[in-house]
Amino acid sequence: MKRIDITKEKTKKSFDYEWTKSEFHKTSHLTEGFDIVNDFLNETGMPKEWFKNKICLDAGCGNGRYSYAMHKLGAKVYAVDISDTGLDYVKKFKDIIAIKGDLNNLMFNEESFDLVFSSGVLHHLENSEEMFKKLILLLKKNGIIYIKVYEWKNPIKLFITELIRKSFNDNNSIWNFSKKLADVGKNKILYNFLGLFMFISDSAFTNFDHYATPINHYYKEEEIVEWFEENGLKDIKIINPRRWETHKNMIQRFFRGKNGGFIRISGIK
Numbered sequence: 398m399k400r401i402d403i404t405k406e407k408t409k410k411s412f413d414y415e416w417t418k419s420e421f422h423k424t425s426h427l428t429e430g431f432d433i434v435n436d437f438l439n440e441t442g443m444p445k446e447w448f449k450n451k452i453c454l455d456a457g458c459g460n461g462r463y464s465y466a467m468h469k470l471g472a473k474v475y476a477v478d479i480s481d482t483g484l485d486y487v488k489k490f491k492d493i494i495a496i497k498g499d500l501n502n503l504m505f506n507e508e509s510f511d512l513v514f515s516s517g518v519l520h521h522l523e524n525s526e527e528m529f530k531k532l533i534l535l536l537k538k539n540g541i542i543y544i545k546v547y548e549w550k551n552p553i554k555l556f557i558t559e560l561i562r563k564s565f566n567d568n569n570s571i572w573n574f575s576k577k578l579a580d581v582g583k584n585k586i587l588y589n590f591l592g593l594f595m596f597i598s599d600s601a602f603t604n605f606d607h608y609a610t611p612i613n614h615y616y617k618e619e620e621i622v623e624w625f626e627e628n629g630l631k632d633i634k635i636i637n638p639r640r641w642e643t644h645k646n647m648i649q650r651f652f653r654g655k656n657g658g659f660i661r662i663s664g665i666k
């Protein structure tokens with residue numbers, strides 16, 4: 398097996414594991430009281446009226462929480478992922494077209510979609526920028542592309558995060574660690590303190606994403622804006638649903654990132 402295939406297999410295994418774990422993730426789109434549609438609209442900054450009769454691609458859909466939101470808003474949704482356990486949940490919704498596959502080998506015609514949406518995926522791929530270009534080809538003229546990727550972290554934080562990642566060799570131990578870290582992360586003081594030196598979230602899933610997957614790219618906002626500009630996208634928008642995580646101060650930016658750890662960005666073809 399080639400190195401790239403081994404890495405891909407490891408990525409798939411970690412997500413297969415992750416999607417079997419969470420009751421919240423499994424049922425987030427079904428749980429009463431959790432408004433996944435509103436969460437999706439907040440994440441994308443898009444108006445709810447936009448989606449009616451649009452054709453959308455959820456590239457790396459996971460358990461399909463956002464495929465479901467787009468479907469609820471009236472769009473026809475194609476949801477693609479390499480993870481079998483993730484897709485098992487998507488398949489529960491007959492109107493969503495669930496496709497098991499690698500984003501590197503998509504079979505869609507060019508200019509097929511009004512929206513290409515890819516949340517939390519590109520930073521786990523070996524060839525993120527190349528994939529971004531491929532995704533743009535799938536957009537119709539005036540179609541929208543939205544991506545969410547990990548934000549740059551300072552070298553100390555990256556070093557310690559990598560050190561922890563390398564100390565594990567199975568998904569079970571990473572999961573147990575991720576859960577404990579999430580509990581610690583619920584304490585604001587500890588969260589703020591540890592967050593200076595290592596990745597920490599109050600969600601076990603977000604922790605697991607960071608510590609289990611073999612590839613994690615971290616980007617500066619300027620770098621991703623450049624991808625959008627170089628590919629001729631217009632109306633480029635950075636979306637920040639959690640405004641308190643947007644930092645202007647240099648020291649905060651160094652320790653927390655300009656956008657609090659994730660870059661959410663959209664543009665029009």
Ligand SMILES: C[S@@+](CC[C@H](N)C(=O)[O-])C[C@H]1O[C@@H](n2cnc3c(N)ncnc32)[C@H](O)[C@@H]1O
Pocket residue numbers: 408409412413456457458459460461462463477478479480483498499500501515516517518521522606
């Ligand atoms: C962090 S999850 C995000 C899932 C979903 N977009 C969400 O926000 O809930 C990343 C997803 O990308 C998928 N993925 C990673 N590499 C992929 C590839 N080469 N082709 C298709 N899917 C991939 C993983 O299986 C996983 O479900």
